[in-house]
Amino acid sequence: MEKTLRSCADQIVEASIRAVLPDEAVRRALKDFHPEGRTVLVAAGKAAWQMAHAAVAVLGYVDGGVVVTKYDHVKGKIPGVTCCEAGHPVPDANSFAATQKALELVRGLQPEDTVLFLLSGGGSALFEKPLIPAEELQDITSQLLASGADIVEMNTIRKRLSGVKGGRFAQACAPAQVFSIVLSDILGDPLDMIASGPAVPDTSTCGQAIAIAEKYHLRLPTAAQELLRQETPKALTNVTTRITGSVRELCTAAAAACRALGYEPVLLTDRLCCEAREAGSFLGSVVRTHAGGGRKLAYIAGGETVVHLTGKGLGGRNQELALAAAPALAGLKHCCVFSVGSDGTDGPTDAAGGYVDGETEAALRAAGRDVYRTLADNDAYHALQAVGGLIRTGATGTNVNDVAVALVE
Structure with missing residues (x-):
């Protein structure tokens, strides 16, 4: 591994994520927040604790609150707020219990009251009240994850099986007003798809949901099939939404960090949405x-790739992307590819992503590992771990998709 190059990669990752932390974004959005009665706070998603912490710091207090975020993402107490951790990407009993606390918090509010709803990516699993038995919902979620369905397809299904998604949480808050601040983790920022849109009218249809179920041959119990045929709310009159933060900002921050290190940045796309290993190979x-070529270049691609599970290894889409680039880089000097999730977690691992350079493939061979067999087994984590190629940031408190960078000298 080229230590100087790896240092550059780490600096770019750190600067990029620091630029999209939600604190300042929440403060900006709250300039338009002027509640009349009581204010209660509900925050859901991987960035929920960070967003709630910033909001309470600005407001000074709230009349009660519930935060539900991923395990190990709560960083301390927030005055007046109950902080809960729960399962992701598959909802668990703690997801359901925390969501029930939020529903109880908003019950009985008056028209002059306001629910400050802070939403970030990951909310689809974390914020959930299933309309079918929990084990059936967990099985359907696992099927979708393994199928390679993209986030929009997954949420089109999940919002129809839920008592809070697809605008139903906003309905539960009525007659109170909902002021929603959204940190986007979906390409193009479709509000009804971010965390499955708990406070947004649903634009997807029953027909689309049924087509997705057929496309991926989902095994659905009778009750779930019937729910796919029931329409979700198409209009809400008690919601104001402010969207803040997106993968575009992450890519812009990455470009600035690359430029500061002497690289000329080239943004390839901020809507990357293909197979992870194909993106890495590209x-x-x-x-x-x-x-x-005599120039220091940085090629940047932001978005969210997908992984089709073909093996039983450990890894995540960013680790697969990086590992898949290793064969093309083999033997090259002063060149690397790295990819990270802005939330600091990549798949069910403790890594944010992965890094490879011209020395990686040879190091893997020396460790008895073949890149293509490793990818087939979806075991990028252990392969990169063996050659020092994991990128670890810890939970960052934000979630605005992923960014991949190729540095060339």
Whole structure:
């Protein structure tokens, strides 16, 4: 591993994530917040604790609150707020219990009262009241994750099986007003798809949901099939929404960090949405084409790739993307590819993503690992761990998709 190059990668990751932390974004959004009666706070998602902490710091107090976020994402107490941790990407009993606390908090509010609803990516699993038995919902979620369905397809299904998604949480808050601040983790920022849109009218249809179930051959119990045929709320009159933070800002921050290190940034896309290993192979090919051209270049791609599970290994989409670039980089000097999730977690691992350079493939071979067999077994985590290629940031408190960077000298 080239230590200087790895240091550059780590600096770019740190600067990029620091630029999209939700604190300032929440403060900006609250400039338009002027409640008349009581204010209660509900925050859901991977960035829920950070958003709630910033909001209470600005407001000074709230008349009660509930935070539900991913395990190990609560960083301390927040005055007046109950902080809960729960399962992600598959909802668990703690997801359901925390959501029930939120529903109890908003019950009985008056028209002059306001629910400050802070939403970030990951809310689809964390904020949940299933309309079918929990084990059936967990099984359907696992099927969707394994199928390679994208986030929009997954949420089109999940919101119809839920008592809070697809605008139903806003209905539960009525007659109180809902002031929603949303940190986007979906390409194009479709509000009804971010965390499955608990406070947004649903634009998807029953027909689309049924088509997705057929496309991925989902095994659905009778009750779930019937729910897919029931329409979700198409209009809400008690909601004001402010969207803040997105993958575009993450890419802009990455470009600024690259420029500060002497690289000329080139934004390839902020809507990357293909198979993770295909994205990695493509970025590796871009590096191979431009290596040795006499310029320091940084190719940036933001978005959210997908992984089709074909093996039983450990990893995440960013680790797979990085590992898939290794063969194209083999033998090149001063070139690397790295990819990270802005929330600091990549799949069911403790890593945010992965890093490879021209020395990675040879190091893997020396460790007895073949890149292609490893990808087939979805075991990028252990392969990158063996060669020092994991990127660990810890939970960041934000969640605005992923960014992949290819550095070329």
